[in-house]
Amino acid sequence: MGIRECDVVVVGAGLAGLVATAELVEAGKRVILLDQENEANLGGQAFWSFGGLFLVDSPEQRRLGVKDSYELALQDWMGSAGFDRPEDAWPRQWAEAYVAFAAGEKRSWLRERGWKIFPVVGWAERGGYGPTGHGNSVPRFHLTWGTGPGLVEIFERIVRDGIDRGSVIPAFRHRVDEVVVTDGVATGVRGAVLEPTDVARGVTSSRTVVGDFEIRAGAVLVTSGGIGGNWDLVQKNWPKRMGRTPSHMLSGVPAHVDGRMLEISRAAGGNIINEDRMWHYTEGITNWDSVWPNHGIRILPGPSSLWLDASGQQLPAPLFPGFDTLGTLEHIVSTGHDYTWFLLDQKIIEKEFGLSGQEQNPDLTGRDLRKLLERVRPGAPGPVEAFKQKGVDFVVADTVAELVAGMNKIGDVTLDAADVEKLVVARDREMDNDFSKDLSVSSIHAARHYRGDRLARIAVPHKLLDETGRAAAGPLIAVKLHLLTRKSLGGLQTDLNSRVLRADGTPFPGLYAAGEVAGFGGGGVHGYRSLEGTFLGGCIFSGRAAGRALRR
Numbered sequence: 383m384g385i386r387e388c389d390v391v392v393v394g395a396g397l398a399g400l401v402a403t404a405e406l407v408e409a410g411k412r413v414i415l416l417d418q419e420n421e422a423n424l425g426g427q428a429f430w431s432f433g434g435l436f437l438v439d440s441p442e443q444r445r446l447g448v449k450d451s452y453e454l455a456l457q458d459w460m461g462s463a464g465f466d467r468p469e470d471a472w473p474r475q476w477a478e479a480y481v482a483f484a485a486g487e488k489r490s491w492l493r494e495r496g497w498k499i500f501p502v503v504g505w506a507e508r509g510g511y512g513p514t515g516h517g518n519s520v521p522r523f524h525l526t527w528g529t530g531p532g533l534v535e536i537f538e539r540i541v542r543d544g545i546d547r548g549s550v551i552p553a554f555r556h557r558v559d560e561v562v563v564t565d566g567v568a569t570g571v572r573g574a575v576l577e578p579t580d581v582a583r584g585v586t587s588s589r590t591v592v593g594d595f596e597i598r599a600g601a602v603l604v605t606s607g608g609i610g611g612n613w614d615l616v617q618k619n620w621p622k623r624m625g626r627t628p629s630h631m632l633s634g635v636p637a638h639v640d641g642r643m644l645e646i647s648r649a650a651g652g653n654i655i656n657e658d659r660m661w662h663y664t665e666g667i668t669n670w671d672s673v674w675p676n677h678g679i680r681i682l683p684g685p686s687s688l689w690l691d692a693s694g695q696q697l698p699a700p701l702f703p704g705f706d707t708l709g710t711l712e713h714i715v716s717t718g719h720d721y722t723w724f725l726l727d728q729k730i731i732e733k734e735f736g737l738s739g740q741e742q743n744p745d746l747t748g749r750d751l752r753k754l755l756e757r758v759r760p761g762a763p764g765p766v767e768a769f770k771q772k773g774v775d776f777v778v779a780d781t782v783a784e785l786v787a788g789m790n791k792i793g794d795v796t797l798d799a800a801d802v803e804k805l806v807v808a809r810d811r812e813m814d815n816d817f818s819k820d821l822s823v824s825s826i827h828a829a830r831h832y833r834g835d836r837l838a839r840i841a842v843p844h845k846l847l848d849e850t851g852r853a854a855a856g857p858l859i860a861v862k863l864h865l866l867t868r869k870s871l872g873g874l875q876t877d878l879n880s881r882v883l884r885a886d887g888t889p890f891p892g893l894y895a896a897g898e899v900a901g902f903g904g905g906g907v908h909g910y911r912s913l914e915g916t917f918l919g920g921c922i923f924s925g926r927a928a929g930r931a932l933r934r
Contacts, residue, residue: 388414388551390932391571391599391792392644393558395419396426397918398538398897398925399605405929407544414597415541415550418557418576419638422583425534426607427635427898428918432738433526433533433681433746434504436494436915437867438485440524442503446834448520449556452485455522457505462507462516463909465482469655474905475878479712480916480923483587489524490918491670495536498527500746502834505916508825514910517706521834523915527687529740529747555579558643559801561602561893568650568892570598584636584673601892603928604882606871609660612635614865615825621658624712628720630679631668632678643899647874648883652882656872656906664710664722665703666866670772678740678866679769684734687726687861688809692719694797695806699821708911711755711865719794722863723848725785725806728856731770732762757838774864781851785858792862803851810845842883869917870898875905880928894932896924903927 387539390406392399395417406413417423437443439456459481465474503524509517525574526533544550575593612632620627635873648654666678683703690696691714701710703724714722726734737743742765745753757763762770771775776790786799812818816827826843830836848854874895875883880903882893901907902920 385596385598386414386551387578387598388412389600390510391416391597391602392603392604392605393571394604394897395424395554395789396605396607396897396921397428397534397537398689398921399603400425400534400541401922402603402605402896402929402932403544403550404537404540405541405926406932407549409933410549410807411933413544414553414599415551416553416556416571419554419587420579420581421552421554421660422581423638424538425531427639428921429530430739430741430742431530431918432719432743433525433529433918434523434915435488436484436522436523437489437524437907438481438915440489440503442499442501442524443521444446445501446503446521446832447572448503448832450520450522452481455485456481456521458517458519458913461514462911462913464911465909467563467656469709469875470906470909472877472883472904473656473877473901473906473909476907477909478587479878480903480907480920483923484919486797492536498532500525500527502838504830504839505829505835505914506578507705508705510702510705516709518692518816521832522535522913525746527746528749529743531740531747532749542650546902553595554702557901561647562596562598562735563650566891568890570596571595571602575655586637586674589896597866601894601932603894603896603932604643604647604874604899605895605897605925606643606899608873609618609639609644609751610867610869611639612641613867615641616660619657619660622809625715628715628865630720631662631677631865631867633674634663634666634678634680636674641870644873647882647893648896651884652876652893652895654769654873654905655883656901659871659901659906661869661871661908661912662711663707663865663866663868664714667769667775667861668864670769670774678864680866681724681861681863682736682738684722684730684835685822685829686730686734686841686843687724688846689787690725690821691717691719691814692721692723692793692795694795694802694805702822702825705919714865720865721793723789723860725845725854725862726859726861727760729844730841731762731766731859734839735762735766737765737769761868770859775864777860778857780853780857782847783856785860789860789862806846810847813843813845869907869912869913871901871910872906873899873901876900876903876924879931880924881931894928896928897921900924
């Protein structure tokens with residue numbers, strides 16, 4: 383076993399690892415960048431993402447008439463986080479620092495490095511619980527022009543320059559099994575070399591060992607991600623406050639997002655907090671063209687779809703599409719079923735259905751203006767239409783009776799077509815005015831006051847059925863929605879320099895962590911809930927903090 387040496391060994395070549403390595407390259411440090419996957423997976427989960435970033439009081443917001451401020455954003459963050467544990471002291475400080483970053487230099491710092499932005503700001507996690515409760519009071523979801531790959535390439539470019547100059551040594555297919563600790567200081571890592579593989583990005587790879595390795599370093603930085611691809615860990619850490627553990631969830635991340643480095647870092651002496659805080663989606667659909675096992679894609683919905691539970695009951699306020707992810711998840715689990723339904727029509731799917739992920743948005747990912755213009759033409763976007771035609775979770779029909787017959791073929795609960803039609807007709811009556819006692823309908827009208835939603839996101843309010851009981855605006859569509867694993871909100875406890883802390887609160891010399899493995903900073907910067915657009919930004923902010931601390 384050969385022993386290599388460097389200033390810093392970075393464990394994990396996702397976004398946080400790339401950002402930190404880029405900082406170290408610029409400081410002239412010698413870095414070994416490890417990852418258990420092959421080079422095709424450089425950028426990790428960020429590459430697969432939609433590329434949304436949380437910004438506060440941006441020029442894009444102001445051009446759309448949105449008034450935002452650090453104070454309002456911090457109020458929203460703290461109302462969503464709900465920090466209530468003694469160990470939340472560092473996460474709270476990280477939250478204050480991150481919101482200040484999002485309201486300050488984040489945009490200009492990224493643009494200096496080549497980041498480009500799509501001009502329409504999205505409004506995610508709208509909440510609905512009052513001014514001090516969960517949710518974004520205003521739109522803050524800023525989309526990267528180029529989606530996830532466009533964001534990754536900014537930092538990948540710097541890292542590859544370091545590789546060309548010899549200051550960065552990439553070590554793919556190197557799986558860390560141990561953090562080496564010498565006299566209480568993290569001094570390197572040991573592990574196994576896995577057999578070479580040319581599988582495509584995200585595809586499950588071999589775990590056959592062909593050798594071992596050891597690296598000695600002045601510091602160890604762990605940026606290995608969370609547990610979303612490890613169903614056993616998701617079940618083990620499922621929060622008791624949210625009721626029973628679901629029996630079935632789709633996987634929103636590749637299998638290599640396995641959480642191994644959490645336990646390895648704990649075994650070395652690092653402290654992990656908030657393991658029961660996690661972020662999973664409720665609008666998952668089975669990918670008809672899967673990349674990894676049990677592959678699910680998330681629908682990014684507008685508010686117009688009628689949301690029913692498995693038994694055909696409308697979800698209670700304010701559990702509307704796009705309002706409260708974890709509140710909806712908790713409600714769904716309480717019903718005893720692991721799926722729900724969207725009821726909509728062609729007019730809604732054309733305007734309001736987005737799909738999360740770079741591969742589902744070829745126009746934005748490819749920065750193709752011609753393709754982008756197709757979004758304003760009749761018809762659903764190509765990837766959405768492909769799911770409608772090929773996806774196992776989609777039912778299309780002209781009448782409610784035909785629709786429910788199709789739903790009953792793929793659902794576990796037999797629905798009564800007359801009951802469903804009664805609910806649809808009742809809701810349609812609420813569409814005769816620009817106001818309603820149905821808060822889900824009122825939310826549609828309210829959202830259309832925001833210029834970005836009215837132009838590009840929300841369909842004109844309309845009835846699903848005409849007077850004969852047939853579809854009024856294109857065929858009726860039902861979508862079976864699964865729960866979808868995604869993010870860890872807890873992790874290795876760190877101070878504002880990304881130094882891992884021990885259980886007694888003291889820094890662990892030589893050991894650092896950033897990104898999802900550190901709960902995106904501090905061991906849980908989001909608290910109990912996220913405001914969305916904050917995961918990629920958390921990787922950037924905590925990775926930058928670690929890189930800057932290690933430059934000294």
